Structure formats: structure tokens, C-alpha cells
Amino acid sequence: MKDCVLISAFACDPSMGSEPYVGWNWLKQILTVSDGNVVLLTRRMHERPVREALEPASRARLDIVAFDLPGCAGMAHHHSLMKPYYVFWQVAALFVVLVYQLRHRSLAVIQQCTYNVVDMPGLLWLVPGTRFIWGPVGGGQIPPAWAKPLYGRGWIKQRWRTLMKRTLRFNPYICLASYCSSSILVANQDTLEMLPRFAHRKCIKTLETAVSGVTASPAAQEPKESFTLLWVGRLEPRKALKLLLDAIAQIKADQPQAYERLRIKVLGTGPDAQKTEVEVAALGLAGKVELLGALPFAEVQPLYEGADLFVFTSVQDTSGNVLLESLASGLPAIALNHQGPREILQNGGGRLIDAHSYNEAVKEFARAILELMDAPQLLRAYAQAGLENIQKHCLWEQKGELFRTLLDAQGKSAKSHLASDQA
Structure with missing residues (x-):
């Protein structure tokens, strides 16, 4: 038949x-x-x-x-x-x-x-x-x-x-x-x-x-002594980790007190792994940025749950599975307002960033991070919207x-x- x-x-x-x-x-x-x-x-x-x-x-x-x-x-x-x-x-x-x-x-x-x-x-x-x-x-x-x-x-x-x-x-x-x-x-x-x-x-x-479903509910957000950023992806040019590194370097120069509160975890490997280590050192971020390499998925989930903000910097991406995983974990995100991230975050879960130059992109990522560090209610609202987004559109x-x-x-x-x- x-x-x-x-x-x-x-x-x-x-x-x-x-x-x-x-x-x-x-x-x-x-x-x-x-x-x-x-x-x-x-x-x-x-x-x-x-x-x-x-x-x-x-x-x-x-x-x-x-x-x-x-x-x-x-x-x-x-x-x-x-x-x-x-x-x-x-x-x-x-x-x-x-x-x-x-x-x-x-x-x-x-x-x-x-x-x-x-x-x-x-x-x-x-x-x-x-x-x-x-x-x-x-x-x-x-x-x-x-x-x-x-x-x-x-x-x-x-x-x-x-x-x-x-x-x-x-x-x-x-x-x-x-x-x-x-x-x-x-x-x-x-x-x-x-x-x-x-x-x-x-x-x-x-x-x-x-994703298969949501894995968490948004926890009560209160200002904390430290603020953890999570970046997950393949270390290659189009994933644009450099945007985040330059944004952190700008925060270090302009807002040293806020910089002291930041913790940055980078998960992933790829052809630019060695170059990334050099860039982190050159920007003076060696003690601030933690390069975790590749980890099994079972060890990744606790990183989503323990972070305060997910940063998705890709300049060329069909969608972004890690972005969906972030939202499903109750972790709000920031990303560029284009391509896959726009398809995902336009339905809720974080902030989309517009930029017309590289320097503007760095500036806008830095600004978003600084604004959200001391906005626990807004972070919670983003997290709740992200969970609803996943339930309605991304299962x-x-x-x-x-x-x-x-x-x-x-x-x-x-x-x-x-x-x-x-x-």
C-alpha cells in the first residue's frame, strides 16, 4: 500500500x-x-x-x-x-x-x-x-x-x-x-x-x-553581589563571541564597579578556541571570563539555571537552539535583532538589539547588560515571557x-x- x-x-x-x-x-x-x-x-x-x-x-x-x-x-x-x-x-x-x-x-x-x-x-x-x-x-x-x-x-x-x-x-x-x-x-x-x-x-x-518542554520556572530575581552572563556556542567567527568580550572590556573601562560584579561563563569549542584565549588575555579579562570548553548536555543545564542572563551574539544563524534552551530554562536572553534570534525573541523572552556598526553593536550589548544587572523585575518578566513563548511556539x-x-x-x-x- x-x-x-x-x-x-x-x-x-x-x-x-x-x-x-x-x-x-x-x-x-x-x-x-x-x-x-x-x-x-x-x-x-x-x-x-x-x-x-x-x-x-x-x-x-x-x-x-x-x-x-x-x-x-x-x-x-x-x-x-x-x-x-x-x-x-x-x-x-x-x-x-x-x-x-x-x-x-x-x-x-x-x-x-x-x-x-x-x-x-x-x-x-x-x-x-x-x-x-x-x-x-x-x-x-x-x-x-x-x-x-x-x-x-x-x-x-x-x-x-x-x-x-x-x-x-x-x-x-x-x-x-x-x-x-x-x-x-x-x-x-x-x-x-x-x-x-x-x-x-x-x-x-x-x-x-x-525543545521538548520547559525545564524551570522563573525564580524570584533580587539584586545580587555577582551577575553571571552565559554564552554557549561554537567558537567561530559567525558566532561572534568577540562582541561580548569587547562589550565586557567597555564595561570594565566605563563602569569598573559594575564590572567587578560580572561573571562570564563561555561554553563551547571550535576552530577559534586558541584565538579566543589570546583575545581574552589581550583584553585583560583572563580572571573574569571562564572558558569551559565543551561539556555534556547534562552538565550544561545547571549552567543555564545558575546564570542571570544569556548572551547570544551570532551574526549569522538560522535559529539558535541554545537560545531556545536558555528560554526553556527560565533564563532571559539578549541577541541581535535579525535572523533566527528575531524569529524567537519577538515572541518574548528577552531583548533584541539593533546596530548599524560594529562599535554600536558593542555599545548596545554593554548597555543592555548594565541595564539588566539592576532590573530584577524586568528580568523576571523576560523569563516568564520566555517560558510562555516556548510553550506556545517552540515545542x-x-x-x-x-x-x-x-x-x-x-x-x-x-x-x-x-x-x-x-x-
């Missing part, structure tokens, strides 16, 4: 964060809301963790099609060649799915899920007899021009990337994939604007990620309900076509 949903999740693993975490949770939701069997298309490294994590009833309804290109099965998701590998994997995936469909003739719906950048919709929309759901797709965001100091020599690459993104709506490949998609889930307004105009009627805005169950709606729409459309053919 032709009733299967295939989810293409290049990354899908319950034991990992980031993209694998997103793929795993979309798979769970699709298994929950779909009536028929589900096919997971993924890499070999994810097959065993997925099977072991599923309950027996879900495992019985899941068929996993896992493959890697020769010699690439062990390639980690942060490998420098992962992006070109993903492109070749997608080409191979078309033939793998075509063979599967020829053998079973069971696929009705295909969803292209993880690693969903707007310039790479894959090729599964070519599989005959199926309806294609593209997304949630992101990657349409570009860093503001004032972010140039954060990228150094990498800024030239960003200029080329910006040009490519802004011409996507004229790209025949993107136009054809958009035309063949029955629905397009877009993670933010920036990505929506990169798609061809005719595709906008098919677009539904929804973040690619979510995985809501992604499942959205997918159920799309499946129902697909079913009604199929019945309509069948009735038309019989007539």
Missing part, C-alpha cells in the same frame, strides 16, 4: 546535538503523527543509535535506508569537507530512493529535513509518484556589513556567499525544486526572501528546531502537529486527484 513517509535526514542521532538532534526529533514526531510506515534515509553511523533509542512499536514501523559514499562512513559532521560530501551524498540519495521506490512502490511523501540550506534542496523532488516537502530550510541569512571585523580574511568568502544567496531566486535549480515542492517550510524571513516569488505561497514559517510536539496538517492536506489532495481521474 502506498502510504509511507520518507524523511531524508543526513544527520539523525539521539546521542548528538546540532543537526543530528534536529533530525532525530523530526523523525520522532513523524513517527508519532503518521499512520503508516516511515522510511529514514540517513548515514550509516546513525542507524544503530536510532534503532536502539526507539520504542519497539516505533521501531517496527521504521525502515532505515542508510548509506555512505566509499571511504566516508566515519567522517564527522564538523569535518572541513562535510559540505561537498553532502552534495555528492544527495546525488547518490536520488538513485538509492529511486531503487527503493521501484522495489516497494510505497512512498507517498518525502521530506528533506536536515542540512537544509536554501541553495541545496537535494534531488528527491524528482522521485515520481511522491509529494515533496522541503524543509524546514534555512541558510538564507547573511551577516550584516558591519560584521566584517569578526571574519578577518574570511570576509571575502562571505561577500561571494552573499552574492550567491541574493541570486538564488533566479537559479534554475532552486526554481525547479521550489516548483516541484508541495510545501516549503522556512525557518526565518531571511530565507523566505531568497526563494523565488512564486514559491512564497507554498511557504510556511517554522523554526527547524525546538517539538507542535512540529509534529504541523506535519500532521501537511499529511492531511496531502491526503485530501490525493483523494481529489483520484476522484477527478475516476470521473
Whole structure:
């Protein structure tokens, strides 16, 4: 019977964060809301963790099609060649799915899920007899021009990337994939604007990620001797930790008494780890900024609960899963008023910062920190609004309900076509 949903999740693993975490949770939701069997298309490294994590009833309804290109099965998701590998994997995936469909003739719906950048919709929309759901797709965001100091020599690459993104709506490949998609889930307004105009009627805005639920209630906020800032992310230019470091240095120069009360915890690692240590020392913040490196998630949650304010400085982000985790933990946040953070915080949970230059961004982050240090009632209001935001807009169950709606729409459309053919 032709009733299967295939989810293409290049990354899908319950034991990992980031993209694998997103793929795993979309798979769970699709298994929950779909009536028929589900096919997971993924890499070999994810097959065993997925099977072991599923309950027996879900495992019985899941068929996993896992493959890697020769010699690439062990390639980690942060490998420098992962992006070109993903492109070749997608080409191979078309033939793998075509063979599967020829053998079973069971696929009705295909969803292209993880690693969903707007310039790479894959090729599964070519599989005959199926309806294609593209997304949630992101990657349409570009860093503001004032972010140039954060990228150094990498800024030239960003200029080329910006040009490519802004011409996507004229790209025949993107136009054809958009035309063949029955629905397009877009993670933010920036990505929506990169798609061809005719595709906008098919677009539904929804973040690619979510959280399982709130983990705390806002505690009573009272002025304290110390005020802890938390920053979580990958240490790389686009995450822009330097913005926070420069803001703290400015507070140190302008408000030394407030600076003495500050405690800054930085969680994460990445290609700029060593450079970050040098910058912290150069700014005279070695005794103030605590670089924690990478930690297991079980050790991260107490950091959210023990901090007073979450600082999200990214200048190029589809959404920001750590921002959702912060709000779900009852921790208010400040972030730049653009891209993913705007999609999240416009519904409550913190303050969005506008800036038109690098120096202005530093100044505004410093100002926000200083104002909130002595505003316990405002912090509590932000925290409460953040918890309500999560409950209303950012739970995985809501992604499942959205997918159920799309499946129902697909079913009604199929019945309509069948009735038309019989007539």
C-alpha cells in the first residue's frame, strides 16, 4: 500500500546535538503523527543509535535506508569537507530512493529535513509518484556589513556567499525544486526572501528546531553581589563571541564597579578556541571570563539555571537552539535583532538589539547588560515571557502537529486527484 513517509535526514542521532538532534526529533514526531510506515534515509553511523533509542512499536514501523559514499562512513559532521560530501551524498540519495521506490512502490511523501540550506534542496523532488516537502530550510541569512571585523580574511568568502544567496531566486535549480515542492517550510524571513516569488505561497514559517518542554520556572530575581552572563556556542567567527568580550572590556573601562560584579561563563569549542584565549588575555579579562570548553548536555543545564542572563551574539544563524534552551530554562536572553534570534525573541523572552556598526553593536550589548544587572523585575518578566513563548511556539510536539496538517492536506489532495481521474 502506498502510504509511507520518507524523511531524508543526513544527520539523525539521539546521542548528538546540532543537526543530528534536529533530525532525530523530526523523525520522532513523524513517527508519532503518521499512520503508516516511515522510511529514514540517513548515514550509516546513525542507524544503530536510532534503532536502539526507539520504542519497539516505533521501531517496527521504521525502515532505515542508510548509506555512505566509499571511504566516508566515519567522517564527522564538523569535518572541513562535510559540505561537498553532502552534495555528492544527495546525488547518490536520488538513485538509492529511486531503487527503493521501484522495489516497494510505497512512498507517498518525502521530506528533506536536515542540512537544509536554501541553495541545496537535494534531488528527491524528482522521485515520481511522491509529494515533496522541503524543509524546514534555512541558510538564507547573511551577516550584516558591519560584521566584517569578526571574519578577518574570511570576509571575502562571505561577500561571494552573499552574492550567491541574493541570486538564488533566479537559479534554475532552486526554481525547479521550489516548483516541484508541495510545501516549503522556512525557518526565518531571511530565507523566505531568497526563494523565488512564486514559491512564497507554498511557504510556511517554522523554526527547524525546538525543545521538548520547559525545564524551570522563573525564580524570584533580587539584586545580587555577582551577575553571571552565559554564552554557549561554537567558537567561530559567525558566532561572534568577540562582541561580548569587547562589550565586557567597555564595561570594565566605563563602569569598573559594575564590572567587578560580572561573571562570564563561555561554553563551547571550535576552530577559534586558541584565538579566543589570546583575545581574552589581550583584553585583560583572563580572571573574569571562564572558558569551559565543551561539556555534556547534562552538565550544561545547571549552567543555564545558575546564570542571570544569556548572551547570544551570532551574526549569522538560522535559529539558535541554545537560545531556545536558555528560554526553556527560565533564563532571559539578549541577541541581535535579525535572523533566527528575531524569529524567537519577538515572541518574548528577552531583548533584541539593533546596530548599524560594529562599535554600536558593542555599545548596545554593554548597555543592555548594565541595564539588566539592576532590573530584577524586568528580568523576571523576560523569563516568564520566555517560558510562555516556548510553550506556545517552540515545542517539538507542535512540529509534529504541523506535519500532521501537511499529511492531511496531502491526503485530501490525493483523494481529489483520484476522484477527478475516476470521473
